[in-house]
Amino acid sequence: MATAAKTTKAKATKKSAPKKETNAKSGKSMTRTIQVDELSRVEGEGALFVRVKDGVNKEWKFRLVEPPRFFEAFLQGRSYMEVPDITARICGICPMAYLMGAQQAMEDALGIQVTKPIRDLRRIMYCGEWIESHVLHAAMLHAPDFLGLDDVLQLAATNKDVVTNALQLKKLGNDLLEVIGGGRAIHPVNTRVGGFYKIPSKKALYALKDQLKWGIEASIAIAKLFGTFEFSDYEDDYHCVSLRHPDEYAIVEGRVVTNRGIDIPVRDFHKQFKEVHAQHTTALQGWTRDNEPYLTGPNARYTNNYSQLTKLAKEVAKEVGLGTTCFNPFKSILVRMVETVYACEEALRLINNYEEPDVPFIESTPKASEGFGMTEAPRGVCYHSYKMDHNGHILKAVISSPTAQNQPQIERDLFGVVERSLDLDEAALKHRCEQTIRNYDPCISCSAHLLRLTMVRE
Amino acid sequence: MKRILFLGVGNLHRADDGVGPALADMLTADAAFMAKGIEVQPHSGEGASLIHLWMGADKVVIVDAMKSGLRCGTIKRFDAAHEALHHGVFRYSSHLFSLAEAVEMSRTLGTLPPEMIVYGIEGKEFTFGAAMSPSVVRALKKVEATVRDEFADL
Numbered sequence: 001m002a003t004a005a006k007t008t009k010a011k012a013t014k015k016s017a018p019k020k021e022t023n024a025k026s027g028k029s030m031t032r033t034i035q036v037d038e039l040s041r042v043e044g045e046g047a048l049f050v051r052v053k054d055g056v057n058k059e060w061k062f063r064l065v066e067p068p069r070f071f072e073a074f075l076q077g078r079s080y081m082e083v084p085d086i087t088a089r090i091c092g093i094c095p096m097a098y099l100m101g102a103q104q105a106m107e108d109a110l111g112i113q114v115t116k117p118i119r120d121l122r123r124i125m126y127c128g129e130w131i132e133s134h135v136l137h138a139a140m141l142h143a144p145d146f147l148g149l150d151d152v153l154q155l156a157a158t159n160k161d162v163v164t165n166a167l168q169l170k171k172l173g174n175d176l177l178e179v180i181g182g183g184r185a186i187h188p189v190n191t192r193v194g195g196f197y198k199i200p201s202k203k204a205l206y207a208l209k210d211q212l213k214w215g216i217e218a219s220i221a222i223a224k225l226f227g228t229f230e231f232s233d234y235e236d237d238y239h240c241v242s243l244r245h246p247d248e249y250a251i252v253e254g255r256v257v258t259n260r261g262i263d264i265p266v267r268d269f270h271k272q273f274k275e276v277h278a279q280h281t282t283a284l285q286g287w288t289r290d291n292e293p294y295l296t297g298p299n300a301r302y303t304n305n306y307s308q309l310t311k312l313a314k315e316v317a318k319e320v321g322l323g324t325t326c327f328n329p330f331k332s333i334l335v336r337m338v339e340t341v342y343a344c345e346e347a348l349r350l351i352n353n354y355e356e357p358d359v360p361f362i363e364s365t366p367k368a369s370e371g372f373g374m375t376e377a378p379r380g381v382c383y384h385s386y387k388m389d390h391n392g393h394i395l396k397a398v399i400s401s402p403t404a405q406n407q408p409q410i411e412r413d414l415f416g417v418v419e420r421s422l423d424l425d426e427a428a429l430k431h432r433c434e435q436t437i438r439n440y441d442p443c444i445s446c447s448a449h450l451l452r453l454t455m456v457r458e
Numbered sequence: 459m460k461r462i463l464f465l466g467v468g469n470l471h472r473a474d475d476g477v478g479p480a481l482a483d484m485l486t487a488d489a490a491f492m493a494k495g496i497e498v499q500p501h502s503g504e505g506a507s508l509i510h511l512w513m514g515a516d517k518v519v520i521v522d523a524m525k526s527g528l529r530c531g532t533i534k535r536f537d538a539a540h541e542a543l544h545h546g547v548f549r550y551s552s553h554l555f556s557l558a559e560a561v562e563m564s565r566t567l568g569t570l571p572p573e574m575i576v577y578g579i580e581g582k583e584f585t586f587g588a589a590m591s592p593s594v595v596r597a598l599k600k601v602e603a604t605v606r607d608e609f610a611d612l
Contacts, residue, residue, distance in 0.1 A: 171510050
C-alpha cells in the first residue's frame with residue numbers, strides 16, 4: 001500500500017504564442033485563437049486560452065499553472081498551534097486570510113471564544129490587509145488597463161499624485177499589520193491560536209490615527225478618479241457568495257450567505273459548495289453543489305452587504321456611479337476603493353475604541369475535534385477546516401482559496417466578454433481577456449496547492 | 459546629518475539570493491563599520507517598501523542577487539542614480555514590482571536619492587534551503603571589500 005504523487009504538469013512557455021488566424025481552404029471557416037501563456041500584473045503564474053471558430057466561441061480556459069505546494073498534505077501530523085503560522089506562508093499578499101482562518105478553525109474546534117479587544121485587534125489587522133492589497137491591485141496593477149497604459153511606471157509618469165498616494169496607502173496598510181503583528185507586515189509573528197503573544201499598546205495604535213484620517217481622504221480621491229474611467233457594460237447574473245455578520249460589514253467572521261438565499265454556518269460550506277479537479281488547471285475549482293459557478297470577492301461582498309457600509313462609503317459609492325449591487329466585473333476596481341475607504345474608517349473607529357485586553361490570549365487544551373474557519377480575503381472567502389487528534393496533531397486539512405473558487409466564474413466571464421468583443425482586433429481582444437482576469441485580482445500562487453494526489457508504490 | 463543606507467536585498471533561505479542579506483549581517487556585526495552611522499538593513503526586495511525606505515536618503519548602496527545570464531558569481535556595479543536598471547534582472551515576485559521597478563518608480567516620482575549604487579551578483583542556485591554557490595561565496599567576499607570602499611569617505 002502506498003500514497004501519493006501524480007501531478008499535473010503545467011506547460012507554460014516563456015513568451016506569448018504569436019496570434020494565429022487561419023483561413024480554411026474552403027474560405028468559409030475562420031479560427032481565431034487568443035493565447036496568453038504568462039499573464040502579467042497578477043500574483044502567480046496563470047494562462048488563458050480562447051478559441052473562436054466562425055464567430056462562435058468554441059473553447060475558453062483559464063489555467064493556473066503554478067505547481068501544487070501540498071500544504072494540506074504536509075500539515076498532517078503538525079501541532080494545531082503551528083498551523084496558522086504555516087498556512088500564512090501560502091500567500092505574501094493576503095497572509096491574514098490563511099493565518100486567521102486557521103486560528104478560527106482551531107478555536108472553533110476547541111470551543112474557544114476570544115475577547116472583544118482581541119477580536120477588534122484582528123479586525124484592525126485585516127483592515128490593514130484589505131488596504132494594502134486593494135490599493136496594490138486597484139491603483140498599481142488594474143488602473144493601467146483603463147488608461148491604455150502598460151504598467152504602473154507609465155501611470156506614475158502621467159499621474160504622479162495617484163501613485164504617490166497609492167504607495168502611501170499601501171504603507172499604511174502594512175503599518176497596521178506591523179504594529180499589531182509584531183513588526184512584520186508580510187507574515188505577522190505576534191498572532192496565535194486564542195489571541196496574541198504580546199498586546200500592542202494604545203499609544204502604538206493611536207500613532208496611526210492621523211494616517212488613517214489621511215487614508216480616508218486619499219482613498220476617496222483615488223476612487224473618484226477611477227470613477228471617471230470608461231467601463232464596459234458587461235454584466236453577469238452572478239451567484240454572489242460572501243460572509244455576512246449581523247452587526248458589521250463582514251471581514252473576519254460571519255455566516256456564509258448568497259444573493260440566492262443560501263444562509264449557512266461556515267461548517268456547512270462544503271455541503272453547498274464543492275471543489276472539483278479540472279484537467280487544465282493545478283488548482284481545484286469551486287462550484288455549487290448544483291454545478292453552477294459562483295462569485296466571491298469585492299463585488300459579491302458589496303452586493304450582499306451594501307447596507308452595512310458606512311454612510312461615507314455609500315456616498316463615495318454613489319458618487320463613482322455604483323448602485324446598491326455590482327454585477328459588472330470591470331467595476332470591481334471601484335468596489336475595491338470603496339472598501340478601502342471603509343477599511344480606513346473601520347480601523348480608525350476600532351482604534352478610537354480600543355482598550356488593551358487584560359490577557360493577550362485565551363489558553364487552549366487540545367482534544368480530538370474538528371473546526372471550521374472563514375474570513376473575507378481581499379479577493380474573496382477563504383475556507384479552512386481541520387481535524388485534530390487528542391494530542392492536537394492535525395489529521396486532515398482542507399483549505400479553499402478565493403481564486404481557486406472563482407476559476408469557473410472567471411472562465412464564464414471570459415466566454416461572455418469574448419462573445420461581446422468579437423469585433424475587436426487580436427491585440428485589443430487579447431487585452432480585454434487579460435483585463436477580464438485581472439478584474440478578479442487573482443492570487444494564483446495561493447490557489448495551486450489544492451490538487452489532490454494519489455501515488456501507488458509497488 | 460546625512461542619511462546613508464546599506465540594503466542587502468534578497469532571501470537568506472534561497473541560496474544565492476541570500477547574498478545581500480548575508481552581507482548586511484556581516485556589516486552589522488562589525489562595530490567599527492556601524493560606528494560610521496550607516497543604516498544597515500537586510501530587505502526582502504518588496505518594491506513599495508523599498509521606495510519608502512530610501513525616500514529622503516542622501517546615499518544608498520544596495521547588494522542584490524541577479525539572474526541575467528552572466529556567469530555565476532559575476533559582479534556588476536550600477537550607478538542607479540544616473541542609469542536605468544534593467545527590468546527583470548532583479549526579479550522579486552510575480553507582481554513584478556522588484557528592486558529595478560522600485561528604482562525606476564522613484565526616479566519617475568522624483569524621490570530617488572541623489573547617490574544610489576547597486577551591486578548585482580549573478581546567482582545560479584535559488585532553491586529554498588540550498589547552499590550558496592561557491593562562486594557566489596567568493597563574490598560576496600569581493601563585494602564586501604568594494605562596499606566598504608563605497609563608504610570610505612565617512
